[in-house]
Every structure is written in structure tokens, then in C-alpha cells.
Amino acid sequence: NAGVTQTPKFRVLKTGQSMTLLCAQDMNHEYMYWYRQDPGMGLRLIHYSVGEGTTAKGEVPDGYNVSRLKKQNFLLGLESAAPSQTSVYFCASSLAGHNEKLFFGSGTQLSVL
Amino acid sequence: GQNIDQPTEMTATEGAIVQINCTYQTSGFNGLFWYQQHAGEAPTFLSYNVLDGLEEKGRFSSFLSRSKGYSYLLLKELQMKDSASYLCAEGGGYQKVTFGTGTKLQVIP
Numbered sequence: 433n434a435g436v437t438q439t440p441k442f443r444v445l446k447t448g449q450s451m452t453l454l455c456a457q458d459m460n461h462e463y464m465y466w467y468r469q470d471p472g473m474g475l476r477l478i479h480y481s482v483g484e485g486t487t488a489k490g491e492v493p494d495g496y497n498v499s500r501l502k503k504q505n506f507l508l509g510l511e512s513a514a515p516s517q518t519s520v521y522f523c524a525s526s527l528a529g530h531n532e533k534l535f536f537g538s539g540t541q542l543s544v545l
Numbered sequence: 546g547q548n549i550d551q552p553t554e555m556t557a558t559e560g561a562i563v564q565i566n567c568t569y570q571t572s573g574f575n576g577l578f579w580y581q582q583h584a585g586e587a588p589t590f591l592s593y594n595v596l597d598g599l600e601e602k603g604r605f606s607s608f609l610s611r612s613k614g615y616s617y618l619l620l621k622e623l624q625m626k627d628s629a630s631y632l633c634a635e636g637g638g639y640q641k642v643t644f645g646t647g648t649k650l651q652v653i654p
Contacts, residue, residue, distance in 0.1 A: 467644075474549075475588070475632070475644040522587060531576050531595065531636050536587035 434458055438523050438537035445513045445544045453508040453540050455523030463526045464506035465490070465534070466498060468519040475522065481506055513544045549645035551633050556651045562621050565648045567633030571614040576636035579607050579618045582647065583629045591618070591631075620650075628652045 436457045445451055455464065466478040477490030481500040495517060497509045506525075510517060521540045526532040548570035557563040569577065576595040580588035594600055594609035594616060606619040618631055630647040 472646060474646040475634075477641075531593070533578065533590040533593060534580075534588070534642070536589070538587050 436523055436525055436535050436537040438521075438540055440540060441538065442541045443543070445510075445542065447514060447544060449513050450509070450511050451513065451542075452510075453521055453523070453542075455506045455508070455525075455537055456504055457506075457525040457535070458504060459525065459527075459535065460503070461525035461527050461535070462503075463528060463532070464500065465524045465526075466496070466506065466508045467522045467524060468492065469522060469539075470519050478508065478521075513542075515544045518542060518544045548643055549633055549635055551631075551645045551648045553646070554649045554651070556653060557620075557623055559623055559625060559652055559654050561623050562619065563623060563650065565618045565620075565631050565633075565650065567616045567618075567645060569614050569616070569633070569635045569643075569645075571611065574611060574614075574635065577607075577609050577616045578632075578634040578636065578642065579616075580632040580634060580644075581629050582632060588632055595636075623652050625652050625654070 439454050462483050465480040467475040469475050476492050478496050479498040481487045484503040487498045499507045523537040524534040526534050551567045578593050579591040582588040592607035599608045604621045609616045630649045632647045633645040635643045
């Protein structure tokens with residue numbers, strides 16, 4: 433049972449490049465989330481999904497897109513990377529919503545030059 | 546997290562007890578979480594309080610006072626491996642969990 437798996441673990445992009453972060457969970461969780469973590473800012477919600485085929489905006493959605501075509505996968509896309517998107521990205525999942533604990537992936541360190 | 550306040554850093558001695566406080570905005574409250582995050586790793590769940598009082602889990606306990614918008618995490622018999630950041634998170638409205646900026650705890654010999 434792998435839990436929540438994120439790929440890649442590290443990535444360096446040039447400004448304007450695009451990339452997709454992949455998150456996969458094998459716990460049959462309905463809810464999935466993408467957070468970014470910056471020093472002094474805490475974890476901030478980018479986008480989330482309450483089930484297959486659904487997505488919604490979180491606190492800081494600008495510059496990101498997501499897709500949840502399959503229940504176990506949640507993809508985060510950056511269409512045109514900016515230096516402000518340099519951050520550590522965490523995917524998480526939960527069985528249900530706000531009163532359920534989150535299971536986090538190991539994180540992706542992204543640097544945009 | 547703009548609605549959650551917790552100390553930035555704390556230092557405590559191995560074997561001692563430390564209390565990490567957290568205050569949050571009470572409107573739309575739906576539970577209070579504590580997560581542990583070691584440097585370079587993902588957060589892991591420690592506790593969840595939705596009713597007032599103290600919840601004990603081994604060396605870790607978490608307290609909640611809903612009327613005061615206040616919680617604390619109590620760590621007993623501190624070990625070096627407890628050096629980590631401790632994140633307070635408020636379950637708010639629908640699908641919304643707001644994280645504090647975390648308290649970095651350093652345990653010294």
C-alpha cells in the first residue's frame with residue numbers, strides 16, 4: 433500500500449516552460465488536493481477535487497490547472513511557469529472532506545529560473 | 546494561514562514537556578488538526594479535536610477550547626526525533642482546511 437505518490441520529486445524549469453505534476457493514491461479516497469508550501473506562508477491550497485471528474489479552486493489557483501480524470505489520479509499543470517511558482521508542492525488525499533485527516537505525498541521541489 | 550496564529554520557533558530540552566499553542570478564528574469552525582512535519586518531508590497527521598477537552602495519544606496530547614478559539618499540542622518526554630515543525634490547521638467550511646505557518650521545535654540534549 434503506497435499511499436500517496438507524487439512525481440517528480442525535483443524539477444527545474446525556465447520561465448515560460450510548462451510541466452505537469454502527477455499525484456496518485458491507492459486508498460480509494462474521494463478527495464484530493466494540491467498545496468504549495470513557502471517559507472513563512474504555511475501550506476496554501478491551490479486546487480482540490482471532491483471526486484472523479486470534478487475540480488475546484490482553492491486559495492491560490494492562478495497560474496495552475498488541474499484534472500481528475502480517474503479517481504486515483506490528480507494532475508497539477510503549470511502552463512507558463514513563473515519564478516513566483518518556485519515552491520514545494522504537496523499533493524494530499526482524504527476519505528471525505530474537512531473533518532478527515534489528510535494523507536500527503538512526499539512533495540515536489542520546483543524551481544523556476 | 547492568516548486566521549491561525551502559532552509561535553514561529555520553540556526550543557526545549559530532551560526529556561522535558563513542551564506546549565505549542567495555536568489560536569484560530571472561531572467562525573465556521575469544523576475541527577482542529579495538528580500535523581508534524583520533519584525537515585524536507587511531508588506533513589503527517591497527529592491529532593484532530595472537534596469537541597472541547599484534552600485528547601491523549603501516548604506522549605502527545607491535544608487540547609481544544611472552542612469558545613476561546615484556542616488549542617495546544619503537548620509533547621511529553623521529549624526525544625531528539627521530535628525536532629520538527631508542528632502545523633496547526635483549522636477545518637473551516639466546505640472542503641476548506643486552513644494551515645498555520647507552523648512552529649519549528651528544536652529539541653536539545
